[in-house]
Amino acid sequence: xxxxxxxxxxxxxxxxxxxxxxxxxxxxxxxxxxxxxxxxxxxxxxxxxxxxxxxxxxxxxxxxxxxxxxxxxxxxxxxxxxxxxxxxxxxxxxxxxxxxxxxxxxxxxxxxxxxxxxxxxxxxxxxxxxxxxxxxxxxxxxxxxxx
Amino acid sequence: xxxxxxxxxxxxxxxxxxxxxxxxxxxxxxxxxxxxxxxxxxxxxxxxxxxxxxxxxxxxxxxxxxxxxxxxxxxxxxxxxxxxxxxxxxxxxxxxxxxxxxxxxxxxxxxxxxxxxxxxxxxxxxxxxxxxxxxxxxxxxxxxxx
Numbered sequence: 001x002x003x004x005x006x007x008x009x010x011x012x013x014x015x016x017x018x019x020x021x022x023x024x025x026x027x028x029x030x031x032x033x034x035x036x037x038x039x040x041x042x043x044x045x046x047x048x049x050x051x052x053x054x055x056x057x058x059x060x061x062x063x064x065x066x067x068x069x070x071x072x073x074x075x076x077x078x079x080x081x082x083x084x085x086x087x088x089x090x091x092x093x094x095x096x097x098x099x100x101x102x103x104x105x106x107x108x109x110x111x112x113x114x115x116x117x118x119x120x121x122x123x124x125x126x127x128x129x130x131x132x133x134x135x136x137x138x139x140x141x142x143x144x145x146x147x
Numbered sequence: 148x149x150x151x152x153x154x155x156x157x158x159x160x161x162x163x164x165x166x167x168x169x170x171x172x173x174x175x176x177x178x179x180x181x182x183x184x185x186x187x188x189x190x191x192x193x194x195x196x197x198x199x200x201x202x203x204x205x206x207x208x209x210x211x212x213x214x215x216x217x218x219x220x221x222x223x224x225x226x227x228x229x230x231x232x233x234x235x236x237x238x239x240x241x242x243x244x245x246x247x248x249x250x251x252x253x254x255x256x257x258x259x260x261x262x263x264x265x266x267x268x269x270x271x272x273x274x275x276x277x278x279x280x281x282x283x284x285x286x287x288x289x290x291x292x293x
Binding site: 019124 | 261271279283
């Protein structure tokens with residue numbers, strides 16, 4: 001995907017970004033569900049006689065969810081700058097020089113967003129519509145859809 | 148695929164128009180050097196008037212009522228019985244590219260919905276930013292700068 005060479009693109013606000021984040025949350029939930037189904041089918045194939053549904057441990061599930069979310073967010077941002085939610089809402093995450101985020105910055109930003117999602121609320125208060133994660137990693141979220 | 152169970156008899160060929168002395172004389176008059184154009188114009192006017200009359204007559208005709216009243220029901224039923232309606236329906240359905248129609252309409256509806264959702268989101272962003280700017284006493288629109 002090409003990055004818009006437009007440094008004057010409008011920065012997205014808190015509503016669009018929150019909706020995009022909720023869509024991404026649903027996508028990550030779907031990915032976790034698929035992983036769970038894969039685990040169930042694997043256990044059923046290996047031990048069909050003594051099969052029981054695997055219990056959901058809070059720590060393990062949280063850890064897997066964290067890893068999946070960081071891989072999903074960081075991978076999407078470093079490859080195209082757009083997650084599924086961003087694509088729906090017409091947004092793109094750009095770096096300091098209006099280019100795509102480098103993979104390390106993208107994955108660290110993803111981890112920061114998962115650990116502290118309330119940082120998104122700073123978009124509503126910041127003069128330049130930047131979240132706490134944007135201020136730390138020098139990123140911007142812009143509108144890329146034609147209006 | 149045959150749509151009719153029994154073959155219909157071929158239509159008789161239309162006979163060529165009979166030679167008419169009046170038509171030949173009129174054509175000869177059209178070829179005259181000075182008054183020929185008047186004959187040609189008169190023919191055009193007559194054709195236009197005739198077209199209007201025929202159109203008015205056709206508008207007054209109720210072909211459905213004529214068929215219903217003049218044709219015996221048995222003849223209509225015989226004609227309908229000779230038509231393979233299933234084959235006719237199959238041919239019509241095969242001629243319609245239904246997947247392309249559904250695909251095209253779905254794509255356009257989806258694009259409209261996506262554009263609407265994005266536009267509404269952007270307006271909501273501006274509304275929230277404007278409210279916060281007013282509360283904090285900031286100059287509005289400053290967030291548009293990258």
